[in-house]
Amino acid sequence: MARRDVDVARMWGEASVRREDGGRGEWFAESRFAMFVHWGLYSEAAGRWRGRTYHGISEWLMHVARIPAREYGRLARRFNPTAFRAEEWVGLAKDAGMRTIVVTAKHHDGFAMFKSAASRFNIVDATPFGRDPLKELAEACGKAGLRLGFYYSQFQDWHEADAAGNTWDFAGPGDFERYLRTKAMPQIEELLTNYGPVALIWFDTPGSISREASAELAAMVHRLQPRCLVNSRIGNGLGDYVTLGDQEIPLTAPEGLWETVDTHNDTWGYADNDHNWKRAGELIGRLARSVSLGGNYMLNVGPTGKGAIPGESAAILREVGRWLGRNGESVYGAGRSPVGRQAWGCCTARPGALYLHVLNWPATGELWVPDWKGKVREARFLASCEAVAFSRKGGHLRLAIPAVAPDGPATVIKLTVGGQVKAAGGGLFLHDGLANEFAAPFASLHGCRHGKRSWMEKFGDWHHADVIVGWKRGSSARWEFGAVRAGMYCLYADYACLPEADGSEFEVSVGESRWRFPALCTGRAEGRVRIRRERLGMVTVPKAGRYVLSVRGVDVRGEGAFVLQGLVLER
Ligand code: FHN
Numbered sequence: 001m002a003r004r005d006v007d008v009a010r011m012w013g014e015a016s017v018r019r020e021d022g023g024r025g026e027w028f029a030e031s032r033f034a035m036f037v038h039w040g041l042y043s044e045a046a047g048r049w050r051g052r053t054y055h056g057i058s059e060w061l062m063h064v065a066r067i068p069a070r071e072y073g074r075l076a077r078r079f080n081p082t083a084f085r086a087e088e089w090v091g092l093a094k095d096a097g098m099r100t101i102v103v104t105a106k107h108h109d110g111f112a113m114f115k116s117a118a119s120r121f122n123i124v125d126a127t128p129f130g131r132d133p134l135k136e137l138a139e140a141c142g143k144a145g146l147r148l149g150f151y152y153s154q155f156q157d158w159h160e161a162d163a164a165g166n167t168w169d170f171a172g173p174g175d176f177e178r179y180l181r182t183k184a185m186p187q188i189e190e191l192l193t194n195y196g197p198v199a200l201i202w203f204d205t206p207g208s209i210s211r212e213a214s215a216e217l218a219a220m221v222h223r224l225q226p227r228c229l230v231n232s233r234i235g236n237g238l239g240d241y242v243t244l245g246d247q248e249i250p251l252t253a254p255e256g257l258w259e260t261v262d263t264h265n266d267t268w269g270y271a272d273n274d275h276n277w278k279r280a281g282e283l284i285g286r287l288a289r290s291v292s293l294g295g296n297y298m299l300n301v302g303p304t305g306k307g308a309i310p311g312e313s314a315a316i317l318r319e320v321g322r323w324l325g326r327n328g329e330s331v332y333g334a335g336r337s338p339v340g341r342q343a344w345g346c347c348t349a350r351p352g353a354l355y356l357h358v359l360n361w362p363a364t365g366e367l368w369v370p371d372w373k374g375k376v377r378e379a380r381f382l383a384s385c386e387a388v389a390f391s392r393k394g395g396h397l398r399l400a401i402p403a404v405a406p407d408g409p410a411t412v413i414k415l416t417v418g419g420q421v422k423a424a425g426g427g428l429f430l431h432d433g434l435a436n437e438f439a440a441p442f443a444s445l446h447g448c449r450h451g452k453r454s455w456m457e458k459f460g461d462w463h464h465a466d467v468i469v470g471w472k473r474g475s476s477a478r479w480e481f482g483a484v485r486a487g488m489y490c491l492y493a494d495y496a497c498l499p500e501a502d503g504s505e506f507e508v509s510v511g512e513s514r515w516r517f518p519a520l521c522t523g524r525a526e527g528r529v530r531i532r533r534e535r536l537g538m539v540t541v542p543k544a545g546r547y548v549l550s551v552r553g554v555d556v557r558g559e560g561a562f563v564l565q566g567l568v569l570e571r
Contacts, residue, residue, distance in 0.1 A: 047271030056459025084307025110159025206235025281409030500558025
């Protein structure tokens with residue numbers, strides 16, 4: 001084993017995979033919405049150890065609190081999840097409109113949530129509970145027609161001297177091969193032989209696992225269950241589909257099959273202290289944005305140590321499910337849209353139809369789809385089937401909408417179209433009454449480059465941004481956009497500026513407006529880029545037409561110390 005600790009930069013493995021084979025992924029592309037469950041001994045500890053609260057992801061408690069394996073293992077003696085009812089979890093997933101459940105069979109703490117002959121550190125042999133919840137879950141999923149997949153931490157196992165991750169109990173490199181052969185492989189084999197059809201094995205944090213080990217694991221999964229998918233976090237580009245970074249809702253999408261995984265609050269495992277639930281509207285927005293780029297959305301719930309999914313989380317999920325009951329046609333079996341993201345939301349598509357997900361409802365009485373090239377047969381609110389009047393103006397499509405959204409938390413308008421929908425360029429457009437984002441991936445650059453930054457806010461609470469990097473004097477980024485009327489807009493910049501670049505000077509321009517602004521330090525913290533939004537001033541768009549918004553480096557200090565995520569025009 002090259003290193004015992006896990007290199008954060010290599011947490012998630014490759015962002016591309018070999019091409020999926022044998023039709024194994026057909027169901028995956030249709031299913032769109034899944035439930036992820038992080039449940040283990042850490043749920044019992046709930047983010048607290050020896051009277052102290054550890055903020056961030058609770059399933060890493062053993063790691064962040066440096067708890068000796070022997071002491072952590074004692075949690076098993078009191079782990080008795082008597083409130084666990086497999087049918088209730090499955091019922092909630094169904095109510096929420098989720099079609100697959102992926103549950104932690106073994107997380108990094110090394111504790112198996114199923115009966116295992118390979119290690120007694122498992123829920124049946126080591127706890128007073130003595131039941132196998134994965135067996136119960138497999139039966140309940142089978143009855144309800146949901147797919148079941150298992151999360152398995154193949155590289156990190158903090159309970160084992162020979163695996164990766166535990167640097168506080170075990171010194172020096174262990175014998176990874178031994179761990180692989182005596183625990184990881186036998187346990188994965190148990191999961192694939194004792195629980196009926198397994199939809200996927202969800203590997204995680206491949207770190208520096210060798211290509212041979214990844215290949216052997218993938219081959220074993222496919223030999224035991226030829227229809228079972230393997231995600232890209234198996235490492236070395238050997239998955240059947242791509243899992244993006246944690247909580248990453250992308251602006252541009254990878255080719256082929258992909259998913260993103262998200263937390264409901266700011267942790268995966270249960271934490272007493274975390275009530276930061278994403279509202280139903282936010283979840284729907286994240287689901288719709290994933291589907292609009294052809295991806296799947298897997299949302300996590302963290303049951304308590306007693307085995308119950310927190311009530312607030314369940315109630316919000318049910319609200320999402322009710323919305324999907326009315327609007328599911330725009331999600332399941334729908335996919336990538338040719339119309340790019342707009343300030344009001346995003347689009348999903350299927351042959352003959354385009355679905356406008358209006359996540360931010362404009363109170364202006366109109367909704368614009370810019371650069372419209374297709375033919376519209378009819379427009380209707382998907383939930384109520386009520387017709388929406390539409391017309392064309394200046395090459396754009398205009399829909400007449402009420403001042404208040406008819407179907408909160410996100411109204412969908414279905415456009416029935418003739419032939420293929422074609423949208424020109426990036427479709428950047430100034431929507432009245434909304435925040436119009438001019439994001440890094442859609443800029444033309446001169447003397448600077450596209451890049452990406454990922455950082456944690458609380459521990460393990462990952463955030464991601466596409467950014468523009470490599471700024472120097474004379475570098476510039478420009479966005480061309482359309483506007484259908486005159487107006488004054490407030491301009492903001494989203495950027496990160498380290499102390500070395502503090503006071504760097506940039507020039508912005510749009511139409512006749514042009515002025516300079518200083519970049520202000522947004523702080524420095526380990527592993528954090530701290531992107532912040534700064535208000536730069538007001539700009540006037542004098543009349544309908546096409547404009548260019550640009551930003552140019554005038555005096556840029558501190559090489560690499562300034563990154564720009566984008567500009568925002570809001571009115
Ligand atoms: O370290 C894990 C983390 O605990 C959690 O399981 C997430 C889910 O994607 N995966 C790893 C970090 O990316």
